[in-house]
Amino acid sequence: MSKVKYYYDSENLAYKRIKTKKRKKFGYILLFLVASALFGFLGLILLINTPYFETPKDKLLTSELESMKLNYKLLNKKADLMDEALKAISERDNNIYRIYFNTSPITEEERKAGFGGVNRYRDLEGYNNSELIINTSQRIDGLMKELAIQSKSLDDIVTLGKQKEKLLAAIPAIQPVKNEDLKRMASGYGYRNDPFTKIRKFHYGMDFTAKTGTPIFATGDGVVLKADNSLSGYGNHIEINHGFGYITLYAHLSKYNCRPGQRVKRGDIIGYVGSTGRSEAPHLHYEVLKNGERINPINFYYGSISAEEYVAISKLANQENQSLD
Template identity: 75%
Template sequence: MKKVKYYYDTENLAYRKIKPKKGQKLGVIALFLLASALFGFLCFVILINTPFFETPKDRLQAREIENMKINYAILNKKMDQVDEVLENVAERDNNLYRVYFNSSPIPEEQRKAGFGGVNRYKALEGYNNSELVVSTTKRVDIISKELVIQSKSLDEILKLAKEKEKLLTAIPAIQPVKNEQLKQMASGFGYRSDPFTKIRKFHAGMDFSAKTGTPIYATGDGVVERADNTASGYGNHIVIRHGFGYETLYGHLSKYKVRAGQRVKRGDIIGYVGSTGRSEAPHLHYEVHKNGEVVNPLNYYYGNISAAEFAAISKLANQENQSLD
C-alpha cells in the first residue's frame, strides 16, 4: 500500500495531505521503466554468454565445428598414409634406382624441407581452431613439396634409364684385337721399361702384339674424333669419342678404315695393326680415357672374353716388362 504523506498547516492548525505533482509522478514512472529495461538487457547479455543458453544458430555452428574437426582428423589420417607411401618410394629411389644408375641420392633434409621467409599462415591465425588448421595446412604444403621433388626425381630416373642403354653400348667393353689373332699381350698399363731409352716410365695403355694388317675393332659405340698421324709418337692413330666421358685411342696403325666424324659401333673394324710412329715392332697401342684421364684398359674387357682368358691377360699385363712404344 502506498504511503500517504502529510504536512501541518499552521494557519488552520490542521494536517493536510501532500499531493505529488503530476510531472514528478511521470518522472518516477519513467525512471522505473528505464531501470527495468537496463536490468532486463543486462540479464539477457549474461544469459546468451553462458553455456546454459544456446540459440539455434549457436547449436548449428557447434555442429559445423565438430564436423570440421572430424574432417581434419580424417584428412590427417590420409596424410599419414601418403607420408608412409612417400617414404617407401623415397627409400627405393635413393637406395635402388639411383644406386643402379650411379646417381647421387636426394638428401633427407632436402626432401623434408619446410618453407622459410614470410609467415604463409598468418591469415589462418587468431581463431578458436587456428592451431589445428595451421598444422594441417603446413602438412599439406610439405607433402605437396615432397611430391614435386619425388616427381622430378622419377623424371630424372626415367631419363637415366633411357640413357642407360646408350651408356652400355658406349662403354669400351671388348678387346680391340681378337685373342685368336694375337701373338701376345706384350705390355700392360703402368710403369714399364722404355724400348728405346731403357728408362722406367709410365705406360698409359696396353700393347697388343699382332701381325701387320691384323684388324682392329672399335671397343664401343661412338664417333671418330680423329684418324691421322699428327700426335707425336702414336704414328697413324684413331681417337673415338664414346660419350659419357669415355674416349679410346688406337696407335701405330698401318692404315685406317674410318674417317673423322664417322659414327661406329662396337665390333666395327676401324683400322689395321702396324708399326708407325715410335714403335719397336708391329702392335696396337690401346688407351682408355675416362673424364680426361687415362685408366687401365684391363678393367673394361668383359664383353668378349672368358674368365680364364681375362685371368691370363691380367697376369701378363701386370708383369713389369718392356713396352713396344
C-alpha cells in the first residue's frame, strides 16, 4: 500500500492530503516499464555473450572453430615441408639439370610471381578468422603455382634429356676408317698444296689413305642425303644428315653400301674407299659441316681413339703436306 502524503494549508491552518494526477501517475508507470525493458535487454545481451551460459549449439560451434584452427595449423606445417622440398628440387633444377643441358635457369621472380588482377580472397573477408584463412589460402595457392612451374620445368628437362641422348648419338664422334686399316693420315684440315695445280689452298676435310675397298663407317646416327657423284671433284660420295645442324661427307668412294633416305647408325658400313673423282690415290676425303659451315673433323674423334692416338693424329693433321684431292 502506497504512503499517503500531506501538505500544510496556511490559509486554513490545516493539513490536507496530496492528490496525484492520473496523467502523471501513468507517466511514472510508463517510465518504469521502459527502464525495465532496457535493463532486461542489456541483461540478455550480457547473458548471450557470457561463456557460462552457452547453449549446446554454441558449444558445438566453438568446438568446430577450434578444430578448424588446429587443422589450419597442421596445414601450414605441411606447407612448410612442401616448401622445403620444393626449394630443394628447384635448386637441383637450376644448378644441376639446367646447367648440364646448357639451359637458362628459372629465376626466383618467375617461381614466386603472385596472382595479378582481382582480389581472389574477397569471399573470405569479414570473419573472425579471416586473416588465418586468407594467409593459408594465399600460401597454398603460391605453392600450387610453384609446383606447376616446377612440373613444367621437369617436363622440359625430360625432353632435353631425350634430345641430348639423340644429340650424343648423332654427333659424328668416330673416325670413318679404322686405325688398323689406315696406311697413314695423308692430309688434315687447313692450307695444303693442291696435288694437281701445286697451288696452296684451303683443304676443308681430312684425307685418310687406305686400300681400295677398305670399309667406311658412318660416324654418327643420321639419314643418308646423297649417295652419288653429283659434286664436282668428289667422285662417288655420300652425305649424311645427322640432325642438330650436323652433316658429314665421305668422298672418292669405290662403291656404296647405302642409299638416299636410308637411316644409318654410328658404325654402320656405308661404303668403301676408292679413288674416284679428283683424286691422286686411294683415300677417303672426310668433311664435317655444322650449320652449313665446314669445321675441323679432328675435334670429333673422341668416340673411337685414345688420348695418345688423338695426339698423334693431331700432329699428322697439322703438318702442311700435300693433300690427295
